[in-house]
Amino acid sequence: MSTPAVVEKNTAPATAPQAPTVTGRPVKAATKTMLAGFDLGTNKSCILAGPAGTSDMTLSKVLPTVVGYVKEGIVDGIIAGNATILFGEDALNNMLHVDLVAPIAEGVIAHPAAARDFFQRVRSLIDPSGQAEIRTVVGIPANTSDKAREDIRQCALGIFDRILLVPEPFLSALGFRDDARVGQTGYVDPVTNSLFIDIGGGTSDLCRVQGCFPTREDQICIPFAGDAIDEILHSELDRLYPNNGLSRHKVREIKEAHAYVGPVRKPIDVRVIMGGKAHMLELGEALGRAANTLIDKIYPALTTLIARASSDSVVTLLQNIIVTGGGSQIKGIDAVLQKRLTDDGFESPKVKLAGQDYKRYVAIGALKAARAARENQWQFLLT
Amino acid sequence: MSPITAEDEFLVVLSTVRATYGPASINETDLKEIVATEESRVADAAVIAELIASRMTALQTSTTASTPSAPSSAQAETNRPASTPAPFASSVSTSPFSIADLIDGMLAQEKRDVRQPAQR
Numbered sequence: 001m002s003t004p005a006v007v008e009k010n011t012a013p014a015t016a017p018q019a020p021t022v023t024g025r026p027v028k029a030a031t032k033t034m035l036a037g038f039d040l041g042t043n044k045s046c047i048l049a050g051p052a053g054t055s056d057m058t059l060s061k062v063l064p065t066v067v068g069y070v071k072e073g074i075v076d077g078i079i080a081g082n083a084t085i086l087f088g089e090d091a092l093n094n095m096l097h098v099d100l101v102a103p104i105a106e107g108v109i110a111h112p113a114a115a116r117d118f119f120q121r122v123r124s125l126i127d128p129s130g131q132a133e134i135r136t137v138v139g140i141p142a143n144t145s146d147k148a149r150e151d152i153r154q155c156a157l158g159i160f161d162r163i164l165l166v167p168e169p170f171l172s173a174l175g176f177r178d179d180a181r182v183g184q185t186g187y188v189d190p191v192t193n194s195l196f197i198d199i200g201g202g203t204s205d206l207c208r209v210q211g212c213f214p215t216r217e218d219q220i221c222i223p224f225a226g227d228a229i230d231e232i233l234h235s236e237l238d239r240l241y242p243n244n245g246l247s248r249h250k251v252r253e254i255k256e257a258h259a260y261v262g263p264v265r266k267p268i269d270v271r272v273i274m275g276g277k278a279h280m281l282e283l284g285e286a287l288g289r290a291a292n293t294l295i296d297k298i299y300p301a302l303t304t305l306i307a308r309a310s311s312d313s314v315v316t317l318l319q320n321i322i323v324t325g326g327g328s329q330i331k332g333i334d335a336v337l338q339k340r341l342t343d344d345g346f347e348s349p350k351v352k353l354a355g356q357d358y359k360r361y362v363a364i365g366a367l368k369a370a371r372a373a374r375e376n377q378w379q380f381l382l383t
Numbered sequence: 384m385s386p387i388t389a390e391d392e393f394l395v396v397l398s399t400v401r402a403t404y405g406p407a408s409i410n411e412t413d414l415k416e417i418v419a420t421e422e423s424r425v426a427d428a429a430v431i432a433e434l435i436a437s438r439m440t441a442l443q444t445s446t447t448a449s450t451p452s453a454p455s456s457a458q459a460e461t462n463r464p465a466s467t468p469a470p471f472a473s474s475v476s477t478s479p480f481s482i483a484d485l486i487d488g489m490l491a492q493e494k495r496d497v498r499q500p501a502q503r
Contacts, residue, residue, distance in 0.1 A: 213488030372482035
């Protein structure tokens with residue numbers, strides 16, 4: 001294992017850090033501190049940020065987690081500002097002219113150099129002046145390995161000043177929690193007793209949240225999520241319509257618009273352009289087969305976590321199963337999971353969807369955590 | 384009968400404009416961009432509301448504070464003996480669970496995991 005890039009500093013002062021070993025940028029007295037909640041997703045990241053000590057939010061952005069390195073030989077003026085690196089939508093919009101690199105795969109860093117460039121971009125969004133101290137809570141998949149955690153810290157070294165890595169499903173629970181309603185009659189605090197299913201691009205994370213920080217036993221991470229569904233759907237398309245020429249990006253679009261789980265829905269006619277001509281493809285079975293695979297993967301993990309709950313808590317837990325992340329947009333996912341639980345004899349289960357703001361719950365939770373973290377809980381990034 | 388939503392109203396207006404000025408009067412790409420922009424604004428507003436809600440609740444609680452013999456959760460948090468006060472916390476949750484305590488639990492768990500790597 002490499003040298004850890006982090007150290008806890010229990011007696012850290014409340015002012016800007018003076019640690020001489022912080023590297024990357026010159027060590028200087030920061031003029032202000034910015035707190036950020038950073039949902040580092042495989043396909044999309046969400047960043048919320050604001051100055052420390054306030055409830056102001058100066059940044060709220062969803063950014064595709066992709067870096068585009070401009071190809072050599074592109075003539076001046078094609079890329080705005082003749083930039084050499086593009087990020088997010090800019091990179092995707094110029095995919096003809098860039099080499100696209102996805103820094104994250106299955107929830108962990110796959111391309112460290114691209115990840116550092118992406119982090120640098122995130123930093124510049126949080127603090128365009130480049131002068132502030134940046135403290136960020138980063139969402140990571142449940143049960144992320146030590147090595148994967150260390151990879152994130154190494155990539156953040158010299159870009160962010162202090163960091164906290166917190167499992168995404170727990171941050172989802174914090175983000176989903178309506179603080180203003182906590183304590184009101186009829187409001188069930190999701191942090192008290194709930195089970196979150198966070199289906200992202202690279203991983204599906206399941207987590208029981210029962211009033212204390214989830215242990216490893218409370219969390220299960222499955223390396224099967226949106227991207228895996230895309231792959232299955234792409235294979236089906238290739239089988240049904242050889243030489244279709246559809247890009248992975250297009251396949252993802254089709255999935256996001258039409259994916260469903262449960263019994264086969266037919267017909268689902270999808271208009272696509274192949275070889276310059278419009279075609280109408282019937283994809284009912286293909287979409288169902290691809291998305292139902294997700295249910296087969298996450299259901300055993302769901303029942304495992306339910307079985308691990310104490311008899312005192314399990315009935316309430318079953319009433320608070322919440323699906324979030326991009327996978328929550330798959331049509332019927334709540335109903336299908338609830339029906340399977342009911343059919344298997346679980347006591348009055350209720351599976352709910354987190355809602356349209358699913359992209360931001362992890363980042364909201366992360367920013368809440370950043371604002372609540374005590375001084376001694378932040379970790380310095382060191383060489 | 385379900386109430387008319389803003390989306391319903393928008394669709395009615397859109398249909399009227401298209402019926403009056405022709406189907407090409409509103410560019411589909413422009414329309415998508417406008418809808419995306421507005422969706423983003425609504426999402427931002429929701430996030431801001433979410434984040435300031437706890438602060439407003441805390442302010443409300445402090446104005447209706449109980450007697451000194453029954454300190455609020457905010458005071459209890461401030462009096463926490465084991466650690467430095469959180470200078471950057473924008474507010475202290477009035478809920479039974481302190482996020483900082485939950486983070487303590489996470490960090491303690493990480494330390495245990497470091498000490499017992501063989502069990503993982």
